[in-house]
Amino acid sequence: AQSVTQLGSHVSVSEGALVLLRCNYSSSVPPYLFWYVQYPNQGLQLLLKYTSAATLVKGINGFEAEFKKSETSFHLTKPSAHMSDAAEYFCAVSGRTGRRALTFGSGTRLQVQP
Amino acid sequence: GAGVSQSPSNKVTEKGKDVELRCDPISGHTALYWYRQSLGQGLEFLIYFQGNSAPDKSGLPSDRFSAERTGGSVSTLTIQRTQQEDSAVYLCASTPNQGRDTQYFGPGTRLTVL
Numbered sequence: 001a002q003s004v005t006q007l008g009s010h011v012s013v014s015e016g017a018l019v020l021l022r023c024n025y026s027s028s029v030p031p032y033l034f035w036y037v038q039y040p041n042q043g044l045q046l047l048l049k050y051t052s053a054a055t056l057v058k059g060i061n062g063f064e065a066e067f068k069k070s071e072t073s074f075h076l077t078k079p080s081a082h083m084s085d086a087a088e089y090f091c092a093v094s095g096r097t098g099r100r101a102l103t104f105g106s107g108t109r110l111q112v113q114p
Numbered sequence: 115g116a117g118v119s120q121s122p123s124n125k126v127t128e129k130g131k132d133v134e135l136r137c138d139p140i141s142g143h144t145a146l147y148w149y150r151q152s153l154g155q156g157l158e159f160l161i162y163f164q165g166n167s168a169p170d171k172s173g174l175p176s177d178r179f180s181a182e183r184t185g186g187s188v189s190t191l192t193i194q195r196t197q198q199e200d201s202a203v204y205l206c207a208s209t210p211n212q213g214r215d216t217q218y219f220g221p222g223t224r225l226t227v228l
């Protein structure tokens with residue numbers, strides 16, 4: 001079974017600073033990996049996904065993530081934080097076989113300070 | 115185009131009552147998922163429908179929970195004899211095919227059991 005671990009339930013950065021949200025996965029074979037963002041009282045919106053093509057994945061709103069098999073990681077980064085990036089971010093995994101549902105990490109709440 | 119819609123957006127009920135939550139997936143999407151988001155448990159998979167195949171019910175927490183999908187489109191999640199621990203946001207998602215593709219989420223139904 002696949003699982004993901006998000007390190008840091010809360011991350012605070014200053015506007016304009018680098019954003020780094022950490023995600024490590026556990027799977028016997030490289031899975032599909034996703035980052036979703038959730039704004040208050042809204043559903044989940046896909047930021048980006050890794051499905052086995054390029055290991056550096058670019059998403060919406062200037063976010064990107066790099067799949068590193070050797071580190072079993074899929075960290076999310078953005079060079080310069082905006083106030084509008086304040087939200088909760090979820091890393092999720094789906095296996096290449098078996099159950100198709102997503103398994104989510106516990107989430108990281110990003111706070112952006114002016 | 116229209117996204118995934120869910121109704122009601124909020125539902126307050128008394129312990130022991132039955133509730134029905136509705137999900138309208140994106141038109142043409144063949145796969146539909148239900149998830150639950152709660153403070154204690156995070157985001158959890160509940161049930162998955164794909165076309166005419168038997169649903170994957172492996173995530174349902176108890177036999178008080180059931181779901182159906184009529185005509186391959188609208189889905190209803192039913193919770194019988196609600197308990198306070200059922201209080202959560204119930205999210206629905208759909209995908210366009212059988213592949214392990216992006217799941218598009220609705221805004222959720224916030225259920226409060228008094």
